Amino acid sequence: MSNADLLQRSLAAVWHPCTQMKQHAGSANSPAALPLIPIASGKGVWLHDFDGRRYLDGVSSWWVNLFGHCNPRINAALREQLEELEHVILAGFTHRPVVELSERLSQLTGGALGHCFYASDGASATEIALKMSFHAWRNRGRAEKQEFLCLEGSYHGETVGALAVTDVALFKDAYAPLIRPAATVPTPDARNARDGETPADVARRAAAALERHLEQHHQRIAALIVEPLIQCASGMAMYDPEYLRLARALCDRFEVHLICDEIAVGCGRTGTFFAHEQAAIDGQPFKPDFLCLSKGISGGYLPLSIVLTTDAVYGAFYDDATSRGFLHSHSYTGNALACRAALATLDIFAQDDVLATNRRRADRLAAALAPLADHPQVRHLRQRGMILAFDVATADPDFSRRFYRAALDREALLRPIGNTVYLMPPYIVSDEEIAFLGQATAGALTEALRP
Numbered sequence: 001m002s003n004a005d006l007l008q009r010s011l012a013a014v015w016h017p018c019t020q021m022k023q024h025a026g027s028a029n030s031p032a033a034l035p036l037i038p039i040a041s042g043k044g045v046w047l048h049d050f051d052g053r054r055y056l057d058g059v060s061s062w063w064v065n066l067f068g069h070c071n072p073r074i075n076a077a078l079r080e081q082l083e084e085l086e087h088v089i090l091a092g093f094t095h096r097p098v099v100e101l102s103e104r105l106s107q108l109t110g111g112a113l114g115h116c117f118y119a120s121d122g123a124s125a126t127e128i129a130l131k132m133s134f135h136a137w138r139n140r141g142r143a144e145k146q147e148f149l150c151l152e153g154s155y156h157g158e159t160v161g162a163l164a165v166t167d168v169a170l171f172k173d174a175y176a177p178l179i180r181p182a183a184t185v186p187t188p189d190a191r192n193a194r195d196g197e198t199p200a201d202v203a204r205r206a207a208a209a210l211e212r213h214l215e216q217h218h219q220r221i222a223a224l225i226v227e228p229l230i231q232c233a234s235g236m237a238m239y240d241p242e243y244l245r246l247a248r249a250l251c252d253r254f255e256v257h258l259i260c261d262e263i264a265v266g267c268g269r270t271g272t273f274f275a276h277e278q279a280a281i282d283g284q285p286f287k288p289d290f291l292c293l294s295k296g297i298s299g300g301y302l303p304l305s306i307v308l309t310t311d312a313v314y315g316a317f318y319d320d321a322t323s324r325g326f327l328h329s330h331s332y333t334g335n336a337l338a339c340r341a342a343l344a345t346l347d348i349f350a351q352d353d354v355l356a357t358n359r360r361r362a363d364r365l366a367a368a369l370a371p372l373a374d375h376p377q378v379r380h381l382r383q384r385g386m387i388l389a390f391d392v393a394t395a396d397p398d399f400s401r402r403f404y405r406a407a408l409d410r411e412a413l414l415r416p417i418g419n420t421v422y423l424m425p426p427y428i429v430s431d432e433e434i435a436f437l438g439q440a441t442a443g444a445l446t447e448a449l450r451p
Contacts (some may be wrong), residue, residue, distance in 0.1 A: 003051045006038035023401075034401055035408060042069025045426050045433055047413065058407075058414045058425050058437050063232070063264050065300030067348055068428045074299050077344035081337055090118065090334040097339035104346055105293070105308060108273060112287045113308035117326070118334040122263035122294040123157025125305035126225070128328055129290040130161060132309065133223040133257045136316040139324050145222040148182040149213070149256070151206075153189070155233035156225060156261050165225050168234055183217070185210045187231065188239035191380050191391075199240040206239075207246035218254035223289070225259040228275035229384055232264040235420040236389035238382050244279035244286060251289075257313075260288035263305070267296035267345075268355055268427065271362065271385030289313060299345035304338035354427055358386055364431055365423065368438030377449060389422035392445070399448055406447035412440035421445070 010016075011025060016036075023034045040050045045068055047055045057065060067074065081097065088095055102116040117132070119125055130148060137145040150156070150165040157163070163172050165182045172179065188206035190199035197205075214221065228244055231237040251258040265275040272278055279286040290313070294305035317326050332338075348354065365388050372390060373381045381390040392399060400416040407414040414421065414437075423437060 001040075001050050003038045003049050006050060007036055010036060010038065035405060037408065044068040044070075045429050053411070055408065055411055055413045056425075056433060056437060056440070058412050058423050058440075060296075060424050060426050061300060061413075062295075063269075063424055064295045064298075065426050066267060066296045066345060067299055068426050069300075071299065071348075073348060074301055074341055074344040077340050077347075078301070078337060081340040085336045087332065087335050087337065091329065095334075095336050095339075097336045097343060098334040101306075101339045101342050101346075104343070105306065109287075109291065109308060110285055112285065113291055113310060115309050115311070115314040117307045117309070117328075118339075119305045119307070120303040120330060120332055120335075121157075121305050122261075122292065123159040123162040124330070125263060125292040125294055125307050126156040126165065126261060127159060127161035128307045129225070129259045129261075129292055129309075130165065130223065131328060132307065132313065132326055133259065133290065135326060136257075136313050137222050139316045139319075144220055145256075147217070147220045147222060149210075149221055149224040150182050150184055151226055151231065152184045152187040153231050153234035153237060154184070154187075154225070154227065155231065156227075156263075182225075183213065183221075185213050187234075187237060188243040189231065189237035190239050190382075191237065199238075200242045203240040203243035204246065207243055207250065210247060211250055214250055214254040214256065218256055221254075221256050223257035223259050224251055225261055227261045227263075228265055229270050229278065230265050230275070230387060232387075233417065235391070235417050236382070236387060236422045238384050238389075241279040244276060245281050248279070248281065248286060248288075257289040259290040259292065261292045263292050263294040265387075266291075266293050268349065268358060269296070269386055269424070271355070271359065273349070273355065297345065298338050298341040299348075301341040302335065302338035303332075304335070304342060358427055361427070361429065361434070362386055364434045365425075365437075368434050369423070369441065372442060372445070375445070378445075386427065387422065387424050389420055392416075392419045392421060392449070394419060394449060396449075402448035403444050406444035407440055409447075410440040410443050412437060412444070414441065414444065 024036045038050055039047050041048045045057050047057055106114045134146050148165055152167055154167045156165045158171050160178050163179050166172055167184050186206045186209045188203040190202050193202050260276050262275055276286045291308040298304040362385055366383055372378045377393045379391040379393055403416050
């Protein structure tokens with residue numbers, strides 16, 4: 001099979017996500033056209049097409065692939081699981097992988113979040129957390145608490161419920177008549193710093209706005225949802241942990257649940273296993289009421305998401321009446337294969353001391369991209385752990401597509417978010433591959449900005 005063969009078949013039969021399909025069918029010479037790349041195989045950080053070209057997966061295939069494609073240890077775990085159990089209904093039944101994964105995730109929170117509810121994807125995890133918060137308050141006789149609060153520029157998924165707490169116009173505007181929107185409060189994005197302000201100052205200013213909103217509306221608010229430390233889909237907006245500390249105190253004061261959406265930023269991306277760990281309060285661990293996980297938790301292998309919550313929330317549903325139970329399910333809840341992939345992923349973290357190794361990789365990544373700080377059109381070069389980003393000052397509406405194509409020409413998969421270029425490579429990327437990414441990024445930037 002060739003690239004051309006599979007390309008034509010895909011264009012005829014497959015409707016690709018978050019895509020204007022006409023752009024894939026356009027002329028290759030048009031700046032608005034997007035190439036559709038047929039992939040034959042993957043190994044490590046590299047993807048290979050049918051014509052023998054390779055591409056370094058600099059975005060971990062939409063942020064899911066932590067330890068490389070076709071990782072032999074995850075492969076082995078899945079082969080073993082295939083011979084034991086592929087799936088069983090989780091209503092009235094249970095199995096070893098889902099029990100062991102729940103126990104290990106609870107341990108990673110220090111036991112603060114001891115109850116795990118399973119779904120398939122990040123948007124579903126968001127909806128579960130929202131529904132669970134609302135229902136918990138109702139079960140406690142606080143039915144008036146049925147509204148939600150999110151940050152400006154927030155992204156928490158694209159299903160109708162998740163869009164209610166998503167503040168990205170591209171995803172939200174088309175479906176506005178279907179949505180019951182949440183209120184928004186100012187983002188602590190450090191790029192909003194005024195003259196003389198530090199990132200912590202911006203965080204405190206945003207927290208003051210949150211306080212004012214809660215003072216007026218807390219009686220009806222069930223939960224505040226945040227992406228800890230980085231608002232990813234709105235352009236890798238990074239902020240100081242001080243915001244989380246202040247938000248936690250305000251949610252406690254005004255009786256509002258705090259949901260940490262770590263779908264993208266969890267599993268080691270920011271330098272700690274959970275991003276919210278960096279917001280410890282007076283030496284005490286930071287504790288959200290809900291924690292949403294997906295993407296990297298299964299190593300990039302199988303659809304899986306999890307919502308972890310507290311004894312207090314769980315207790316609000318513990319009753320004789322079915323109507324007071326949490327009423328949510330899907331057919332593949334707690335799939336045994338997906339849970340086994342997640343367990344194998346956690347094994348790699350434990351056995352390879354991944355977080356410590358990533359600190360060195362993050363330093364190499366910073367060094368490889370450091371020369372871009374002097375580029376006249378680069379703004380806000382920033383990094384948090386294994387996520388590095390910068391903004392490009394250009395009015396070209398086709399910049400992101402030009403850059404994407406130029407990066408592919410240089411054997412790198414890099415997909416800008418608007419004018420924000422970011423790198424989020426798998427954790428097995430070598431020093432040589434990091435240098436390759438740095439060169440490809442610089443070269444693609446030059447090409448994309450060429451008149």
